[in-house]
Amino acid sequence: MAELDPRIKEVKDLIEFCPDFPKPGIVFQNLFPVLRNPKVFQGLIDVLVEDIKSKHPDVDVIIGLDSRGFLFGPLIALALNVAFVPVRKKGKLPGETHKVEYSLEYGKDSCEIQKNSIQPGQKVIIIDDLLATGGTMKAACDLMEAAEAKILSCMVVIELKFLDGAKKLKYPLLSYIS
Numbered sequence: 001m002a003e004l005d006p007r008i009k010e011v012k013d014l015i016e017f018c019p020d021f022p023k024p025g026i027v028f029q030n031l032f033p034v035l036r037n038p039k040v041f042q043g044l045i046d047v048l049v050e051d052i053k054s055k056h057p058d059v060d061v062i063i064g065l066d067s068r069g070f071l072f073g074p075l076i077a078l079a080l081n082v083a084f085v086p087v088r089k090k091g092k093l094p095g096e097t098h099k100v101e102y103s104l105e106y107g108k109d110s111c112e113i114q115k116n117s118i119q120p121g122q123k124v125i126i127i128d129d130l131l132a133t134g135g136t137m138k139a140a141c142d143l144m145e146a147a148e149a150k151i152l153s154c155m156v157v158i159e160l161k162f163l164d165g166a167k168k169l170k171y172p173l174l175s176y177i178s
Contacts, residue, residue, distance in 0.1 A: 007043030008176045011157065014040060015177070029158055031129050035071065048072065048155065049079045051174060052125060056152045060122040061085050065140055066092070066111060068129035072157075076127065085117045085124075087140045098146040102139035111136070113143045120148035131156040131175060134165025141171060 004012070014037060016030040034040050052059060061083045064073025070086060077084035090099065090110040097112035118124065126140045137154050144151050151171045159166065159175035166173045 005047055005176075007040070007047050010040045011044050012177050015158070029130060029160075031068065031071075031157060044157065045072065045075050045079065047176070048076055048127070051155075052076065052080060055174075056123070056125060058123055059125050059152055061118060061124045061149070063087060063113075063124050063126040063140060063144065065126065065128040065136055069127050072129070073127050085113065087111050087113050087126075087143060098143050100139040100142045100146075102135040102142075109136075111139050111143065113147060115147070118144065118147035118149045122149050123152050124149045125153050125155060126151065127155045129156065130158040130160065131165045131173065132160045133163050134168035137165065137173075138168040141169060 011034050014033040016033055018028040018030050020026065021028040034044060059080065059082055062073045062077040062080070063085050064070045064087070066086065066088045074084045088111060090112055093112050093114050096115040098115055099110055099112045101108065101110040124144055126137065126144065128137060131137055141151055141154070153172045153174055154169055155174045158177045161178050
């Protein structure tokens, strides 16, 4: 097993585990302490940007998932000088949208993307903070397919491997903390 990048180890050390949130039986992994530490947060963004530059230098758009993907996506997009596009929960975007319903580990939800936000053939990377059952990430992939985007990769900071969410994805997944 490869040694953990020291910047990712710093992120891992700051993650808080919150039992029974948002529902009984769920252990929420809170990344907000990372955002309160500028050095560690910058280190995380740097790792993500470096990996994208080395693996996918031709990316056109960073897709951030509602809501914690919004914390990383715009910073990564700026560092790469590419567009940022949000995937939002139902009813939060004006104009015509593509919509997908999906299952979460604790219920159902739906998400949308504005139809005019992605051009056919654009190369995208989808980012979120955590992959659990894979429902949200798969929904985002479905939205990108509806927009005729080319998905280069899905990225998450944390992957809960025991929930097998990656099995729902047909695109490469890059995760940093398991």
